Amino acid sequence: MQYEIKTPRTRNGKATFKLIVDTAIDLFYKKGYFNTTISDITGTAGIAAGTFYLYFPNKLALYKYVLTDFQHDIRKRISEKVATVNGRFEKEKEGIKTFINYVIENPHSYNIIWESLYIDKQLFINYYDGFAKRYERGLKQSIADDEMYDVDTELVSYILMGVTNFIGLKILLDLG
Amino acid sequence: MQYEIKTPRTRNGKATFKLIVDTAIDLFYKKGYFNTTISDITGTAGIAAGTFYLYFPNKLALYKYVLTDFQHDIRKRISEKVATVNGRFEKEKEGIKTFINYVIENPHSYNIIWESLYIDKQLFINYYDGFAKRYERGLKQSIADDEMYDVDTELVSYILMGVTNFIGLKILLDLG
DNA sequence: CAAATATATGAGGACTCATTCATAATATGA
């Protein structure tokens, strides 16, 4: 199977592409990936069925595109924010705050990222492993800098991710 | 839509019913709910398509049946185990241990419970809210008994659930 | 302006899947 995405060349094309992506994000959030059909997307977007295939070979390719976008976005936001403060404790606080704020601002993203566990498990693993590794690196640095006890960094990174994620989830559910 | 499940009357019927449920649990785990068709279930179980409808009106009803079963099972296990030890700290340790062990023994359950978020959000909310409420009750009791600081019990219950869940998830992913 | 390229359409073919139903086998109980 090929997952090649064809990027638009003209102003109109770019607008249609964006329309497809934005519509999909909204529908994936509201109805879930599996309950969203390509006809749903094209119908809601008000374009012809064939137009979809001008840019995406299938629904999964579109999903991966959306997911990757969110992942980059969220990681970038966190690392930027965390870099602005000093000390492990402050960094943790800032990281959690940024994540939670991101979830509140983009409830779509959180839902879509988690759903990857049921769409393509490897996508999910890659995402959280990457996240955990970055976390661990930060913790190790802080230990080296004598800013915190010499803990099991893998365990602690998963604990912190767990806490943050679950609170994010709680907020998300309360919102909806 | 009706979700009535017809329970079998005879020995043979009971065996077929169980076969359907067990096959479904396995397939839901391996392929996910949405990628599992009723033909998959009947085919794998080695029964005719029509036989499925003798007991379940559709796939969702079967899923709910499975989910409810796991929920009761896991809650029962935890509350039984936690009751055997004294002191908040010991109770927490026991609760987390029991949950993690349950996940290791029944990786199916964890996956199926989480997937409910994408099948019927309300099922998921009911489950975790119920879980959190029981947790809070325990924490409040421990505070009253002067076994722990006077913390925000809702927050702490979500934090502990987050930690436990994420570690469970990590184990699950490492297993697979 | 003419040729080439990019974008857009939507009906139709191919396919999958859920569900029904006429029929049959098996078990139960009086």
Next chain:
DNA sequence: TCATATTATGAATGAGTCCTCATATATTTG
């Protein structure tokens, strides 16, 4: 033993969806 209830079958039906393709319009470029 025979009538009734239960369980089982699987071909047939029909709804829904993906994706293609012949056709058309719009835009760009030389």
